[in-house]
Amino acid sequence: MRDLIEYRAEILKALGQPTRLKIIDFLRDGERCVCEIYPAIAEEQSNTSRHLNMMLSAGVLSRRKDGLKIYYAIKHPEILEVMDIVTRIVKRDITGRHRLLKAA
Amino acid sequence: MRDLIEYRAEILKALGQPTRLKIIDFLRDGERCVCEIYPAIAEEQSNTSRHLNMMLSAGVLSRRKDGLKIYYAIKHPEILEVMDIVTRIVKRDITGRHRLLKAA
């Protein structure tokens, strides 16, 4: 049970960062190579590579080589379920939240 | 959409840390006061308090005062859905993973 907690935390932490979230969003409809990902999310190639590797070793992404290119994909469909649930929470919760009061 | 990403990341980050995960697990069957939480997870009162406050402002927990005691609870039932999904991923993925090879 101890190890399960660490592993769960690792997955959730991998998802809990804006740049990585952008990557997850971009990978939603299938695998993409790094050369497609970093321009899409407007981050440096090296930074993107680090985040991809981080999510790979957290068990969030999978990797496939094809010649020069390396394709990353979301490893478990449930990851997208998680994202959908969190999005739902945010959208429902966002009304009346201090966070949005600055937009007023 | 920009703000949504930040907010989603904040929630997921709040869940992605072992000590906070222990708290979430402990709060699974209902609200508890700080004085129950920190002995249950075997962490210092001050450290526990910080994590609780962090999850509160991330929108993961809610807080209720009752006299001297302050009761925290999981704010959205969906948080538990997220935890269940992640647990399922971990349990399925854990076989044949380097992480578990050290136990061999």
Added chain:
DNA sequence: CAGCTAAATGACTATATAGTCATATACTCT
């Protein structure tokens, strides 16, 4: 009010993280 209990916070330390720039590695094609 005095003393008690519960929770939060200040000050600090050690470590982790995100990001950048430059470079190295790996593969392809001529």
Added chain:
DNA sequence: AGAGTATATGACTATATAGTCATTTAGCTG
């Protein structure tokens, strides 16, 4: 082999994080 493209990594900086210990704040009760 050499040029070119795709990805990863070393070295570094700045900031964030988790944790500890000591103290403060808040509310209760005698």
